[in-house]
Amino acid sequence: MGVAGVIFDVLLALALTWLAWQATRAADLFHAVVSFIVFGLLMALAWVRLEAPDIALAEAAIGAGATGALLLSALDRLASRERRRRLLYEPGAAWGFWIPAGGALLGALTLAAWKLPAPGLGNEVRAALGVSGVEHPVTAVLLNFRALDTLLEIGVLLLAAITIWSLGRAPSPLIPAMPSPALPALGRLLFPVFVLVAAYLLWRGSHAPGGAFPAGAVLGAGAILMLLAGARPWIRSSERGPWRWILSLGLVMLLAAGIAGTLAGQAFFEYPPGTAGPLILLLEVAAGLSIALLLFALYLRGEPCEHGYRGKGR
Amino acid sequence: MIPETAGPVILFSLPLAAAITVFIRPRWSVPVTLGASGVLLAAAVWVVGVVLQQGAWRHDIGGWTAPLGIGWNVDGLSAALLLLTAAVGLAGAVFHASRPAPLATVRDPRFFWPLWLFLWGGLNALFLAADLFNVYVALELVSIASVGLIGLAGGSAQAAAWRYLLATLLGSTIYLFGVALLYGRYAALDLALLTDGVERDGVTAVAAALMTLGLLLKAAVFPLHFWLPAAHGRAPPAVSAVLSAVVIAAGYYLLVRLWFGPFAPLLGTGVATLLGLLGAAAVLWGGLLALLQRRLKMLIAYSTVSQFGYGLLVFPLAAAGAAHPAWTGAVTLVLAHGLAKAALFLAAGAIVLRHGIDRLEALGGDQRGATLAWVAFAIASASLVGLPPTGGFLGKWWLAQAALATGGYFWLAILMVGTGFTAAYLWRALQAAVRPGREAGIDPATLSAALGLAALSLALSAAALGLAAPVLGVLLDAGPGAPG
Numbered sequence: 001m002g003v004a005g006v007i008f009d010v011l012l013a014l015a016l017t018w019l020a021w022q023a024t025r026a027a028d029l030f031h032a033v034v035s036f037i038v039f040g041l042l043m044a045l046a047w048v049r050l051e052a053p054d055i056a057l058a059e060a061a062i063g064a065g066a067t068g069a070l071l072l073s074a075l076d077r078l079a080s081r082e083r084r085r086r087l088l089y090e091p092g093a094a095w096g097f098w099i100p101a102g103g104a105l106l107g108a109l110t111l112a113a114w115k116l117p118a119p120g121l122g123n124e125v126r127a128a129l130g131v132s133g134v135e136h137p138v139t140a141v142l143l144n145f146r147a148l149d150t151l152l153e154i155g156v157l158l159l160a161a162i163t164i165w166s167l168g169r170a171p172s173p174l175i176p177a178m179p180s181p182a183l184p185a186l187g188r189l190l191f192p193v194f195v196l197v198a199a200y201l202l203w204r205g206s207h208a209p210g211g212a213f214p215a216g217a218v219l220g221a222g223a224i225l226m227l228l229a230g231a232r233p234w235i236r237s238s239e240r241g242p243w244r245w246i247l248s249l250g251l252v253m254l255l256a257a258g259i260a261g262t263l264a265g266q267a268f269f270e271y272p273p274g275t276a277g278p279l280i281l282l283l284e285v286a287a288g289l290s291i292a293l294l295l296f297a298l299y300l301r302g303e304p305c306e307h308g309y310r311g312k313g314r
Numbered sequence: 315m316i317p318e319t320a321g322p323v324i325l326f327s328l329p330l331a332a333a334i335t336v337f338i339r340p341r342w343s344v345p346v347t348l349g350a351s352g353v354l355l356a357a358a359v360w361v362v363g364v365v366l367q368q369g370a371w372r373h374d375i376g377g378w379t380a381p382l383g384i385g386w387n388v389d390g391l392s393a394a395l396l397l398l399t400a401a402v403g404l405a406g407a408v409f410h411a412s413r414p415a416p417l418a419t420v421r422d423p424r425f426f427w428p429l430w431l432f433l434w435g436g437l438n439a440l441f442l443a444a445d446l447f448n449v450y451v452a453l454e455l456v457s458i459a460s461v462g463l464i465g466l467a468g469g470s471a472q473a474a475a476w477r478y479l480l481a482t483l484l485g486s487t488i489y490l491f492g493v494a495l496l497y498g499r500y501a502a503l504d505l506a507l508l509t510d511g512v513e514r515d516g517v518t519a520v521a522a523a524l525m526t527l528g529l530l531l532k533a534a535v536f537p538l539h540f541w542l543p544a545a546h547g548r549a550p551p552a553v554s555a556v557l558s559a560v561v562i563a564a565g566y567y568l569l570v571r572l573w574f575g576p577f578a579p580l581l582g583t584g585v586a587t588l589l590g591l592l593g594a595a596a597v598l599w600g601g602l603l604a605l606l607q608r609r610l611k612m613l614i615a616y617s618t619v620s621q622f623g624y625g626l627l628v629f630p631l632a633a634a635g636a637a638h639p640a641w642t643g644a645v646t647l648v649l650a651h652g653l654a655k656a657a658l659f660l661a662a663g664a665i666v667l668r669h670g671i672d673r674l675e676a677l678g679g680d681q682r683g684a685t686l687a688w689v690a691f692a693i694a695s696a697s698l699v700g701l702p703p704t705g706g707f708l709g710k711w712w713l714a715q716a717a718l719a720t721g722g723y724f725w726l727a728i729l730m731v732g733t734g735f736t737a738a739y740l741w742r743a744l745q746a747a748v749r750p751g752r753e754a755g756i757d758p759a760t761l762s763a764a765l766g767l768a769a770l771s772l773a774l775s776a777a778a779l780g781l782a783a784p785v786l787g788v789l790l791d792a793g794p795g796a797p798g
Contacts, residue, residue: 105488105524112495112520119501124382148375148384152439152451155330159432159455162337163462166425167472244338252334255327261376262323268386269376 009049016042025094029078033071040064053209054138057201061217066295069224073301077171133276135207142211143280147269151254154287158251161297165237170302187229194222202288206277212250212284216291223296235297237304247297250290253283319373321361322386322442325396328354329435336427343427344411350431351404354438358393358400362789365393370793372444372506380445380504387444387505389793391645394786395441395560395567398649401775402559402656403434405768406552409660412764413667414756426466426550433459433556440564446493446503449568450486453532457482460561463553464545474544481541482532485565489528495521496576508576522577526569526589533565535626536596539619543603546615551663554611558618558659559652566625566648573629574641586633593626594728601735605742610662610672613743614655620732621651621698627713627725636716642790643712646779649786650697650705653776657694660769661687668761669751674743679751683758686766688747693773695740697780700733705779708786 019042022035040063047056125137125145132140142150198219205211235243257279261270271279297304332350336343364371370389374380410426436455443449460482465475493503499517502508512518534542542562546554573581600620607613624647631640664687666672669679681688697704710729717726779786 105491108520108524109491109495112517113498116495116498116517118498121381121501128378128382144376145378145382146384146448149448149451152436152448152455155432155435156451156454156458158334158337159429159458159462162425162428162432163458163465166429166462166466239338239340248334248338251330255330255334259323259327262319267374267377268319268323268326271376 012042012046012049016046029075033068033075036071037064037068040068054211054214057209057214058217061214061221062295065221066217066224066299069221069228070299070301131276133271133278133280134205136205136209136211138209139205139211139280139284142213143283144271144276147254147283148258150287151251151258151269154250154254154290157291157294157298158248161247161294164298164301165303168302170300170304183228184230187225187231191222191226194218194225198222198288198292202284205284206281212287212291215284216288217295219288219292220295220299223292224299227296227299235293235300235304243293246289246293248290250283250287253286257283318364318368318371318388321357321364322373322388324357325354325361325400325438326386326435326442328357329431329438333428333431333435336431340424340427343424347407347427347431348411351400351407354434355397355400355404358397361388362393362397364388365390365792366785366789380507381502384448385444385504385506386442387793388442390789390791391567391570391793392441393792394645394649394789395563396438398563398652399434399437399441399560401772402556402652403430405656405660405772406430406555408764409555409663409768410550410552412762412768414760414762425462429459429462429466430552430556433463433561437560437564441567444505446496446505446508448503450490450493453486453489453564456561456564457486457532460553460557464549464557466553467548467550469548470544471548474541474548477541478545481538485528485531487528488531489525492521492523492525492528495524505571505575509578512576512579514579518577519580522572522580525572529565529569529572530592533562533569533622534619535592535622536599536619537592539596539600542619543612543615546618546659547609547612551611551659551666554615554663555656555659558615559656562618562622563648563652566622570625570628570641570645574632574637581629581633583630583633586629589626590630590725593623593629594725596620596623596626597728597732598623598735601732601739604739605735607739608674610666610674610677610743610746611659613674613739614658614662617658617698617736617739618651618655620735621647621655624709624713624729624732627717627728630725631713631716631720631722634720634722636720636722639712639719640716642787643709643714643716645709645790646705646712646786647709650709650776650779653772653779654694654697654704654706657690657769657772657776658698660772661691661694661766664761664765664769665691667765668756668758670756674746675749676751677746678749680758681747683761684766686763687769688744690766690769690773691747692744693770693777695744697773697776699737699740703780704777706776708780708783 016039019035019039023032023039026032026035040059043063044056044060047053047059125141128145129135129137129140132144134140134144198215201210201215201218202212205215237243257271258269262268264272266272328350332346335346365388370387373386373388375384375386407430432455436452436459440449440452440456443452461475461479464478465472495517496508497503499521500508500511502511531538546558549557597620600616600618600623604613604616604620607616625644628640628644662672665677665684668681668684669677697706700706700710710733714726714729717723717729
């Protein structure tokens, strides 16, 4: 690594620390939220420097994009400017406990990680890649070697959406006050690009960085952008429509793939010989669709109405 | 189909499949949940039977062996906790389905059932997992489902759910830091591989400290119990039952797995005594506060803080050389506590429904409609106190033997004083039944007998656990986790 790389990494680390401090300690909540979004973008850059482009994509779309939009619209609902000031600012608790405790944790982690041998499992993954059905090691880990983790993670996303729905109806109106008249037009223009990028990432996943999580994240973020640009959310909570099926699709398909292995007399989640490639592509499409829709559902902050958004509903 | 893999596959898949079904078709919720619960109980009994017959076994997911793949590990300890989950899950589902609809405190019952089944699925995944990262994902399922279920009670329960969310996410994150350090050090996440490969060095010590801290927070061990009483005391009754009986036990289960597995070389007298002292403080502090409560459900919630303190006594007793009786005793106590505590919460739920209030002084008077619930309460209390021949007695007996064998008279004294506290606060609750009461509450005819029966079946199971001592001893000896 050249000197320029070292200088860049040090600057990146310093900027991340400063932004994290701003995000947690700024007295003005708007300031804090913007710091958080910039933190997410720089974090994506850090993942690129660590040669983990898959994580960088997901971090940019979810950490900066979807979470940032969620925080901004939550801020929009805090009515007065007075309440935007940090009401939970308790210097006593912060300096008396949280900052020393966090500092001790960081110190212990740094000391422990300083001389970590980090052997990793790269060789094992490469050795088994030939029979995994895909050529990209990250996809092989996520949808073959450790597919059980992925199943449970999609379960966590679906569960989170159900938990948010259980808290009540989605607030109306969902769209924050629009500062720029150009945004709706721009959002509509951009959405096809989001769909295209998501489809490309999904297809790429079998042999290069990409796959269900980044593709779903990009598609979900695009849908949220459409919503911010004034589109009416089309998702319904009605039992009759397809939405609950699509939300559950990823988990359903992963469970089915797992059980199919057992029914075929093999191990749980063991793909029949020669079918791993097509099966993984199928699972990726299902999981990507569900992830995109689940991220969008999380953004609605509540259960959408049964019969259309601003309909009379319950 | 290989017969022994069918049990774990059903236990893992069925709750999740049922959760999706009742999410997509809410009006099928009750029949689907009750049907799935029955099958899950049968599958758990079957898994226990297989472990008793042929000992522990391992299933490699996807046919990939560790360190590349993830494994399921079924041994005596995990089978026992899977069975506890199924028993509490079935009784809780029956209780919740039998509540009189207009009185239901759950605001939106459509979402109770998917959350309930997701919680069950997360717990089963956790007890099966032999992989530290897979455990983390299962913990996330358990945490988020618990938060949603607590919040369903509305009002002040939502604030309690929020505090619980923050506490439990902090615990998960600290646990995950430890997992990452272990992976960076050993390139393995599998419990068995780590148990064979772990060395005593700084990185391992930091990882052990972080993972233990995270799990102590999740198991609500003194002084990290601050979030528990409000969350368990304000949730709907069936939710309180499963949270106190199984969700807390899941944190404790992982502590035992880790310290009798990979971290066993690090379990010196110092660490063991520290954990034991935390347990002793929990027994005394939780017992004292339970004695001071004025609401029935808060009394039972503080009792959970106190009872899990006994579980931590396993560490000093094992470090002193009595690993086997201490381990068997502590696990038995956790199982007996789970059954008895779930019975207490369900009984309390029925009693509170009858009287419309949960202040202790208002629970007297006409007990029609709540008689079965009070009987269940009394039997569960007997087990929690440790009267022979209940499961609570058996666990305390084994723990006391371990203390006597190693000269640990301090720990024996804690056991005795804690038992005194338990008897005192449960007696206070039972006394409320025979006081003259106010003539209020609802018509007893609207209360289904199933409410009391759900509590009674769990209370009787807690009592019968003591009679199953020989079987339980064999079961808990099966597996790599059991100290020989």
